[in-house]
Amino acid sequence: GENVEQHPSTLSVQEGDSAVIKCTYSDSASNYFPWYKQELGKGPQLIIDIRSNVGEKKDQRIAVTLNKTAKHFSLHITETQPEDSAVYFCAASRYEKLTFGTGTRLTIIP
Amino acid sequence: NAGVTQTPKFQVLKTGQSMTLQCAQDMNHNSMYWYRQDPGMGLRLIYYSASEGTTDKGEVPNGYNVSRLNKREFSLRLESAAPSQTSVYFCASSDPGADTEAFFGQGTRLTVV
Secondary structure, three states: OOOEEEEOOEEEEEOOOOEEEEEEEOOOOOOEEEEEEEOOOOOOEEEEEEEOOOOEEEEOOEEEEEEOOOOEEEEEEOOOOHHHOEEEEEEEEOOOOEEEOOOEEEEEEO | OOOEEEEOOEEEEOOOOOEEEEEEEOOOOOEEEEEEEOOOOOEEEEEEEOOOOOOEEOOOOOOEEEEEOOOOEEEEEEOOOOHHHOEEEEEEEEOHHHOOOOEEOOOEEEEEO
């Protein structure tokens, strides 16, 4: 089955700086790669996703890049703000079953 | 539009007790999922249902049963709770055929003592 590794497990950045979270996956047939943000006491919420026919996708301060050859994808958050503090999960899927990474706790330092 | 609703939000069980976690979605999604979340381990799939009347095992199905009651509802049952089942449980739904994202409920925090 699919295996997703996520790094780092914790990340602290100064407000206004950029944050990068990286994931690798094992199943070359996976074709959908979402990123979820989870705030304390809540369920995960999708923030951005990318499909295998695209190399990069951007939505305001958030971007995701995908390297299918190397089987890795990354989340980039620019101009970080206090409300970006949360746990972020990457995931990979071939059709409907999502396999999640172990999460990154991002802390934005004012 | 409520999305995915889980009940209860919190539950404490004694070892050996049984209980059912309820999940309902109002987005007309075909697929529904149960995940558990443990510290340092991300979300792991317990069971999923690709459509009404079908269920399949995920990564960690032992100790659980599920029922897809209709298109809206997908329940998770613990027949004899064990301390190892202490976790936060999330229900999710999606419509892969329509390329929709997975929407998650707010979670059920279960403690087995």
